[in-house]
Amino acid sequence: MSEDNISLFSPRLLDWHKSLDRPLPWKGIKDPYLIWVSEIILQQTRAAQATPYYHKITERFPTVASLAAVPIDELLSMWQGLGYYSRARNLHFSAQIIMDNFGGEFPSNYKDIISLKGVGKYTAAAIGSFAFGLPHPVIDGNVIRVLSRYFDLDEPVDTSEGLNKINHLVQLVFNAKKPAKFNQAIMDFGATVCLPKKPACSSCPFTSFCQASLNNTQSLRPIKTKKLKRKQRNFNFLMISKGAKIYIQKRVEKDIWQELYQLPMIEGVAFSKKSKLEKEAIDKWGTAVELEPIFTHKQLLTHQSIHSIVWKASMAPKGFSIPEGKWVNKADLGDYGFPKTLALFLKDFLYIR
Ligand code: SF4
Structure with a gap:
């Protein structure tokens, strides 16, 4: 991978993102509470399914104080159909922590954000960058797929070595001066262009740089070793x-x-x-x-x-x-x-x- 391929990733990504028409109700907002609610709903849930729930929950509970005050049964009832109910319980629990330990103000530093129950590295990076401009890249399945293809990574990404490699690659291409724009763009790119089954390589802004596209290995990336046993x-x-x-x-x-x-x-x-x-x-x-x-x-x-x-x-x-x-x-x-x-x-x- 040449220096050019690394340095061109972010400008091309942000350029591509300018022309993307993917309006979502939580995009561009700065209120950390609303971003947090949207990110928790979006864990395990696609944007189309998440949208009506986001509207319903934030209209009923427009502030962290209103969410903290409601009985958990009411939130669980509103959550019905979304699944993974631990998200709702964590949301409710953390709303009470914000009221008790942070004086009702959503925490603005990464360490405190990630200390909230139900908030992992990805969600903390998303809230931190979107609401406070903190320079933390998001890393989720979309980002792993995009980078393992762009760099044609031939190591399994479900091992700690593979994940370390992804962490290294994302740091190489991350735009720390525009963390919110970069994070939003790479999330949108993974969700609309570099799709799991049929990546739209012919219309991709990286097609002449992407190593997987050049080596015709898109369908083989990312490599995973572990089979999910249910x-x-x-x-x-x-x-x-x-x-x-x-x-x-x-x-x-x-x-x-x-x-x-x-x-x-x-x-x-x-x-x-x-x-x-x-x-x-x-x-x-x-x-x-x-x-x-x-x-x-x-x-x-x-x-x-x-x-x-x-x-x-x-x-x-x-x-x-x-x-x-x-x-x-x-x-x-x-x-x-x-x-x-x-x-x-x-x-x-x-x-x-
Ligand atoms: S060229 Fe294809 S595989 Fe490579 S980043 Fe673009 S969509 Fe993904």
Whole structure:
């Protein structure tokens, strides 16, 4: 890689960015609170899906004080459909930390920004550069892909050596005088031109410099060695109703979907073993139950594959005791946050929302 290729990266990137038409509601804003909310929503979520949630949450909570004051259930309910609910819990927790430890002012230095729960290096660099002009480059999957192609990196990027190399490369091309512009441009470039499957090399401003394009190795970069292994989980949800009411339960365990609501659930029993499930329900809740399958769904999370089935459960409504449970009118279920699987079920079967 020549000196020219390094020194030309930033000017060409910023030049290309001037002509990009990709309006997003959080672009160009300077309010660190709003940038923070947008960046947390954008973790694991595409911009198109994030946009309505960003509007909804920032209109309802326009300041860090308003977010800190709301009960967590309300935020979780608004978060429904976005997934990865730990983001909402961290947002809420950190809003309270900002009120308690920073006098309600969003911290303006990198060390304090990254100390907030749910804020990693990428998010801290984004908030720091966009809101305060701090010279920290963002490094995420987009940036790794762009740089590993531009420099035709033949080392795996999912190793510490590979990541060190990416860190070194980003420092070589980073524009520390215009950190916000550089970070926004490289994020947009990865999201619109240097795409994972079909990079638009023919219209790319780097096509005659990019080493992967010259070596025809775009589809081979970045190199990854580790295959993602997902844990398989079977969730058996029981819909227990009494007139217009349904029994729901809060998930309090330290696990996915913590603090969200669910139908009473038995984990682990295979869906084909109905009699075993009925026996477990007796053991667990002390009442006989008859089950009929009415809904199935599969949800892929980063490290887990969740196979769910909802059973219509006929059981004596008296006499069972389920921790953290309560009867709720069907019409009021929209006030509670449910995991995506159950939100879909409720929408399909009970016409909630
Ligand atoms: S030439 Fe192709 S592979 Fe290289 S940076 Fe541009 S879009 Fe990515």
